[in-house]
Amino acid sequence: MGLRETKKERTREALAAAAMALFTERGYEATTVEDIAAAAEVSPRTFFRYYPAKEDVVSEIFHSGGFDGIVDARPPDEPVIATLRSATFTVLQSCADSPAPALAVLRMVTSRPELSTRLSDAQRARTAALTASVIARLGPDHDPLAARLITSWTLATLDAVLLHWETSDGRLDLLEIGKRAFDQLEPALHCVLGTSCVLGT
The missing domain is CATH 1.10.357.10 (Tetracycline Repressor, domain 2)
Incomplete structure (x- = not known):
C-alpha cells in the first residue's frame, strides 16, 4: 500500500473511530456529521469523500x-x-x-x-x-x-x-x-x- 492509500485508510479509520465514540457517548440521533468530522480533525467535506451519509459509517x-x-x-x-x-x-x-x-x-x-x-x-x-x-x-x-x-x-x-x-x-x-x-x-x-x-x- 502506497503512502497516499495509507493516509486515506487512516482517515477512514479515524472517522469510524470518532463516530463510534460519539455514538456511544451521545447516541446516534444526537451525533451529526459535523461532530464526527470535528472529532476526527477533518472537514465535513472530507467526511463525505469517505461516507455518503452517517448511516454508512454505522454499516x-x-x-x-x-x-x-x-x-x-x-x-x-x-x-x-x-x-x-x-x-x-x-x-x-x-x-x-x-x-x-x-x-x-x-x-x-x-x-x-x-x-x-x-x-x-x-x-x-x-x-x-x-x-x-x-x-x-x-x-x-x-x-x-x-x-x-x-x-x-x-x-x-x-x-x-x-x-x-x-x-x-x-x-x-x-x-x-x-x-x-x-x-x-x-x-x-x-x-x-x-x-x-x-x-x-
Missing part, C-alpha cells in the same frame, strides 16, 4: 469484523466448518472484549429503521464475499449451493447470537451463547457438506 462499523478476511487468514487446509466456527468466535471475542461499543452499535441497528436498507446492502456484499471464500476452500468438487447454504446459515447464526446478547443488555455471556448456537448449527453444516448427517430430533 461499516457493524461489519468491520471482516468475516471473509478472517476466513481467508485461516490455514488453507483447515476443514471449512472449523474455519467458520473459528471466524465466528473471533468476531464474538472482539465484541466481548469491548462490550460497550458493540452494544451501542447493535442498539443503533435494532432501533433505527433508516439503517435497515444500508445494513441489508452490506449484508448481501458480506455474504457474497464469504461465499466466494468458502467456495475456494471447498474446491471444484463441491456444489456451490452447499457453500451458499453454510455461509448464509453461519452469518445468520452470528447475527442471531449478537441480537440475543443485545436484548439482555450484555448481561448474558456472549461466548456461551455463541457456543450453544454453533453447537446446534454444526450438525446441519456437516449434513449439507455430506461429511456426516446426524441431526437431533
Whole structure:
C-alpha cells in the first residue's frame, strides 16, 4: 500500500473511530456529521469523500469484523466448518472484549429503521464475499449451493447470537451463547457438506 492509500485508510479509520465514540457517548440521533468530522480533525467535506451519509459509517462499523478476511487468514487446509466456527468466535471475542461499543452499535441497528436498507446492502456484499471464500476452500468438487447454504446459515447464526446478547443488555455471556448456537448449527453444516448427517430430533 502506497503512502497516499495509507493516509486515506487512516482517515477512514479515524472517522469510524470518532463516530463510534460519539455514538456511544451521545447516541446516534444526537451525533451529526459535523461532530464526527470535528472529532476526527477533518472537514465535513472530507467526511463525505469517505461516507455518503452517517448511516454508512454505522454499516461499516457493524461489519468491520471482516468475516471473509478472517476466513481467508485461516490455514488453507483447515476443514471449512472449523474455519467458520473459528471466524465466528473471533468476531464474538472482539465484541466481548469491548462490550460497550458493540452494544451501542447493535442498539443503533435494532432501533433505527433508516439503517435497515444500508445494513441489508452490506449484508448481501458480506455474504457474497464469504461465499466466494468458502467456495475456494471447498474446491471444484463441491456444489456451490452447499457453500451458499453454510455461509448464509453461519452469518445468520452470528447475527442471531449478537441480537440475543443485545436484548439482555450484555448481561448474558456472549461466548456461551455463541457456543450453544454453533453447537446446534454444526450438525446441519456437516449434513449439507455430506461429511456426516446426524441431526437431533
